[in-house]
Amino acid sequence: MDRTVSCYDCGETYTAAERKRCDCGEPLWFDVDPDGFEWPDAGSVDDMWRYADALPVSDSAGIAPGGTPLFRANRLDDYAGCSLSLKNEGQSPTGSFKDRGSAVGIRGTIESGAEWVGTVSHGNMALSTSAYAASAGLECAVFVPADTPPERLELIARHDPHVFRVDGDYGRLYSDTLSLDVGVNFVNSDTPLRVAGQKTVAYEILEQLAPAVPDAISLPVSSGGQASAIWKALRDLARAGVIDEVPRLFLCQAAACDPIATADRNGDTEVTPVTPAETIAVSIANSEPPSGTHALTAARDTGGAVVSVSDEEIRDATDRIATRAGLSVEPSSAVAVAGVRQLCQRGALEASDDVVAILTGSGYKERYGTDVRSRTIGVDDIAGALTSVVDG
Amino acid sequence: MDRTVSCYDCGETYTAAERKRCDCGEPLWFDVDPDGFEWPDAGSVDDMWRYADALPVSDSAGIAPGGTPLFRANRLDDYAGCSLSLKNEGQSPTGSFKDRGSAVGIRGTIESGAEWVGTVSHGNMALSTSAYAASAGLECAVFVPADTPPERLELIARHDPHVFRVDGDYGRLYSDTLSLDVGVNFVNSDTPLRVAGQKTVAYEILEQLAPAVPDAISLPVSSGGQASAIWKALRDLARAGVIDEVPRLFLCQAAACDPIATADRNGDTEVTPVTPAETIAVSIANSEPPSGTHALTAARDTGGAVVSVSDEEIRDATDRIATRAGLSVEPSSAVAVAGVRQLCQRGALEASDDVVAILTGSGYKERYGTDVRSRTIGVDDIAGALTSVVDG
Incomplete structure (x- = not known):
């Protein structure tokens, strides 16, 4: 814990034991030695401790996060409007x-x-x-x-x-x-x-796709901590020469509570609090994000943007992910896919773009009122009932 | 689908397209060429398609199971009574x-x-x-x-x-x-x-621990399909010379609905239906298991046993897994740990034994009434409230 943390904004440095935020008010992050960074070995991704050299702590026994699957979601390409891959963080030990x-x-x-x-x-x-x-x-x-x-x-x-x-x-x-x-x-x-730990999802995405580099990464944004971590990881990799180009970062919010998107739309350089309305994306409804300005900077620095999506778009994306990719995600995760769809519709992303959407959390922790269409039959009627839908 | 399936019991073979059960009434399984089997490569376990050569189908795009973590749960050793590792299948795409x-x-x-x-x-x-x-x-x-x-x-x-x-x-x-x-x-x-797909959890366990081989594997049993799959996988590996000794299989049931354990206790060679009572282990309450006799045979053949645990033991194990290993599992999964504890207490397993318990499903799909101990405070009182518990 005697390592150095620094401010992305003003450049001030401190020891980690000393501080969690900069005198200027912005959050701090740990630095990584660019010469010390390389893929641990090619191809497979077991858990995040494979990146221990790029982390400010030593590795640990017991439950370990990381190594979540990244896969092409071909059956969502038409819906998303581009070539979509999903990184499913819902398969982490506690589901997020x-x-x-x-x-x-x-x-x-x-x-x-x-x-x-x-x-x-x-x-x-x-x-x-x-x-x-x-x-x-x-x-x-x-x-x-x-x-x-x-x-x-x-x-x-x-x-x-x-x-x-x-x-x-x-x-x-x-x-x-x-x-x-x-x-x-x-x-x-x-x-x-x-933030140091959260960086590893970006390391993994880039390693899982290597030598290809995605054109863009889309993720939900709430406090801004995860966006900041991913931006940092991409900078680590670029400085180390592992990637030549940094993917564009698209950060997605629910329109009912979108302080960072509002600042982006207005051309502001700082994020200010908003008065939140109700949204189904409860996990990301942060009206006063502590790393909001940091996240806004990350999106702009990488040529990305911050996007607002309506609850209707979120519901629709949640449903499509379940019925076309087979994953149950929390609505707060589906915003990452809803955002990609909107970006493609308005031309900010193109059909030929390779886009990774990060699904931040499993859909099993909450109920969101899916209609159950079912029929009750007797055990003698299974053949007839089944035939009627198969032939129907 | 022109592959051969065979009966573990009478040895009869059929083509897969033709049959799902043997004329003798027992379930069928796919055979694996022992000469064609080797670890795909050392060490890491991405997803189960790495074992495609041992499966009756080709691999597939999209969501993929497998590659679930296996880790030593040191903080549960005292409770379990042996050296316990956990294989967390709850981190599969749909949580089981x-x-x-x-x-x-x-x-x-x-x-x-x-x-x-x-x-x-x-x-x-x-x-x-x-x-x-x-x-x-x-x-x-x-x-x-x-x-x-x-x-x-x-x-x-x-x-x-x-x-x-x-x-x-x-x-x-x-x-x-x-x-x-x-x-x-x-x-x-x-x-x-x-059953062919379910085998891969055993391949993974053995590969993740290689060159060590666990003394025993404990798992919940319901229909018997999973027990049959694991037994088959261990036989595949033994026939291929990958392992010399087959781990003992311990199959665990809730006492309220334990037809296979009853048959084991009574020395029966066939499993017969029981009248079930209520249990919190709802996912495994199968009173008429279609592969019950198969599972019983697997336990006996490997020098294991079938164990009954009470709902109180199940609740306790569920709680310990959450508070000492950091995993929320469904009570039906915790039976595998409750079973190990009981086996150690009665001397069927020893303190020096390396035992893997398979946690079959995530605890996030259901609520089971955990007491929430919390206090409500004002934002001005956080320092005082926290100090009182830290110093308390």
Whole structure:
């Protein structure tokens, strides 16, 4: 934990033990030695500890994230409007992309000598942090909004963390926890340890496709931590000479809560809070994203953009991913595919583009009211009932 | 589909297109050429198509099962009573081990020229078959018991199969569908295509641990199809000279519905139906297992056994897996760990034994009423509230 963290924006550096945010207010990230970077070996991708040399912690036993599948989703090409591949982070141990950062965060906490880890989250990150803390024998504190639904808390509670339901401003809760000095290491969504772990999804995508490089990567954006991590990983790879060109980053938000897309549309250089409306993309409804400006910079720097999609587009994409690619994803993940479709429709992406959409989380943690079309029959009627639909 | 399938019991052979069960009533399986078998390459395990040479179908694009993590669960050793490793099939695309058989079943259906696939299931297999059919563009019919809970149907319906809720005897439904001649290829839990796909979990375990060979493998047993598949895989590997000794197979059931364990206890050579009681291990409550006798034979042949565990033991194991290994599993999966604990307690397994427990399914598809211990605080009180538990 005596490694250096730096500010992408003003360039200031600190030691990791010292700080989680820059004096200028922006988040910090760990640097990687460009000469020390190469693909561990060709082809296969077991888990993210294969990238341990590019991480600020040593590897760890127990449950390990990474090694999620990347596959061509041919049957979605027409819908998306381009050549679409899917990176399915829903197959992580706790069902979301958050596991990568949790694994590094827990390991970094242990290496720092702390016995407690904490996080501030609406759901996936609280679950992931609790699970990794449990697997490592660390005490864990999670702070969630007071109105977090009981079915989400039930999943978190299985790993037996200390759960605090907090009344009051979420943005303030997020930032206040980072300056607490009570022996708890907070691994929030854009803290350097988490961002370092989240980078590995981009390493994996590039390694899984190597020597090809995708034209674009599309992902949902909420706090901006994941976008920042992927941008950093692509810069690592470019600096190390592993890739010549950096894929364009397209960041996708639900229109009901889209502060980063709003800033992009308006040509602003900073992201400011919005008043959120209801959306089915609950996991990404962050009206005051702590790495929002960072994410906006990442999209622009790579020639990408930040996209807003309606709940109707999100529902439709969720449905298409299930019926044409066979994956059940949370609506917050489907925004990455809905965004690609919109970008292709308006010409920002072309039919010949190779695009990777990151599906950030499994659809099994929530119900979203799919219509069940079924008929009830007797066991004597199976042949007749089946024939009627097969021939029908 | 002109490959040969054979009966493990009487030795009769047929072509795969011709039959799914032997004249003697036992299930059939595909044979593997022992000379054609070797580890594809050392070390890493991407997805199950790496074993295509040992499968009766060619490989396939799209979502692919396999490559699930296997890891030492040191923090569960004391609880289990031995050196425990976990193979987490919950990280499959649809969250259960069933994906392996579905992938082969769907591919085999396509290769046979059929446009419809069908299955009979309480949940996981219906979900998995529907998802893989969707990803391949096949029509799919699933037959579920009429009283299947709506929350389970909602997950299945996302992939838009034809759902039939059937009133009447489940065992009869299962067997009647296998002889239907209406252009639908039924890939039920112990049909040869499914069993061929399910074998790959054992190939993976042995490859991931190579050159070590575990002393025992523990898994839940329901229809017996998975037990049969693993036994077959171990025999394939032994015949090919890849392993010298076959691990002991321990098959675990919920005491409330344990026909195979009952037969084992009673020294019977055949499994007969039992009258089931309620259990939280809903996915494995099969009172009339079609491959029950086959599974019993597998356990005895390898020097293993069939174990019954109470719902209390299952609940406890589910909880320990979440709080000490960081994984949320369905109670039906936790029986594999509960079984190991019981076997160690009664001396059938020893503290020095290396045991792999297969966690067959993710815990995210159902709620099982975990107590949520939380406190509600204001955003001004976070430092004080946190300090009180850290110091407390």
